[in-house]
Amino acid sequence: MDADVLVVGAGPSGLALGVDLARRGVDVLVAERGAGLAPGSRGKGIQPRTMEVFDDLGVMDAIRAAGGAYPLGAVWQDGAIVTRRPMFDPSEEDESSPYADPWMVPQWRTQQILLARLEELGGRVSFGREVTGLAQDADAVTVRLADGGELRARYAVGADGGRSAVRGALGVGMAGETVDPQPLLVADVRISGLDREHWHIFPPAGDTGFMVACPLAGTDDFQLVAQFAEGTEVDLSLDGVRTLVAARSHLAAGDVTALSWASDFRPRAALADRFRDGRVFLVGDAAHVHSPAGGQGLNTSVQDAYNLGWKLGAVLRGGAPKALLDTYEEERRPVAADMLGLSTRIHRGEARRGAATRQLGLGYPVSSLTTETRPTPGPLRAGDRAPDALVSGTRLLDAFRGPHWTLLTTGEDAPPPYGPGVFLVRPDGYVGWAGPTEDGLTAYTAKVGSPEPVRVPAAR
Structure with missing residues (x-):
């Protein structure tokens, strides 16, 4: 094996996935067709939800320093x-x-920051590696290169843009419409x-x-x-x-x-027919293309990677069942479809850039990974993004930072965004399980490899 995971494409989604995998101890190789990182400002708007992701990945200070409002x-x-x-x-x-508000950084600079973080974590990028085809077997993916070489990995991810060679090699269709x-x-x-x-x-x-x-x-x-x-x-x-x-x-x-x-x-809006084929996944523009209006593309792409990263890490390093990987498409394809609709409406002047474009309200309420057992849920439900708050002197986004699960118990004096309950927060910051007590929690964690969560001191 050349790597546990081969990521094709060193754009924002491919590099973000590389960072997430590397910090989980997964051997990741990013293969990029170009001789270096792609130039151009392209996707320059970083939405608040992606800023939370970058905070977790350890690059937000650099992103802040590189950009402006x-x-x-x-x-x-x-x-x-x-x-x-x-x-x-x-x-x-x-x-x-x-x-609270979007931050502007030229895409070429965002890529530089992510590359530096990936290399800091021991991840590798190989430039000048153009993919021409691939084949899968029961154990791995073999990717063929234009120079006649091959790369072999347990899983492969196409993060190689709207004209994705990986998607083409898989024969995955992409249906859509011309926006303008x-x-x-x-x-x-x-x-x-x-x-x-x-x-x-x-x-x-x-x-x-x-x-x-x-x-x-x-x-x-x-x-x-x-x-x-x-x-x-x-x-x-x-x-x-x-x-x-x-x-x-x-x-x-x-x-x-x-x-x-x-x-x-x-401008065109199109969605891949599927985001997974066996051991190969599609993220970012390889899975969805859209109008740039509203500043959703780079952000949705990075969040694709953030959703997939912890799941690949859990299967490869955490003993999670391989069925966990089925939830990537289940969760991200509907989000991408909604994003395409929003971007198209903004492009045509039918919607404004507002709360929806900040992406803090996105969640997975109907995912098979979402379990709500409270008879009367409060303001925060399983499937929602876990908001920031101060609990027993702990800032929650600080507690969530890192590749772990987090267990939070709140009482009647809970922060207003939460309400009372027990909340198991996934590594990507969404509530996976919520209940009145911890009863039933063990059965849930068995589905995702029985992780040992970090406990936040109880709020009463």
């Missing part, structure tokens, strides 16, 4: 700002998470003449599509996004971007001083 949107018309508005609906006062036939350009550029305190919005005019320029926190660049008429061949060159900016704003072509990365695409 979203600026106000400034709408331009005839060379002047005519209005300013927040890019997201304001968050409500909520002590259930230390992270008008192509989009996205590029990382240097621009003079725009302040860095606003997200600069240039609305459509006539047959000309919109253009926005967002300052990328922690850099001197802007992310430029522009919409074109259906059938347009988008020019990705520096001269093409300069012509675009001069035509759609008050800026001159020469105000665009550098172009470091550019891409074009047509």
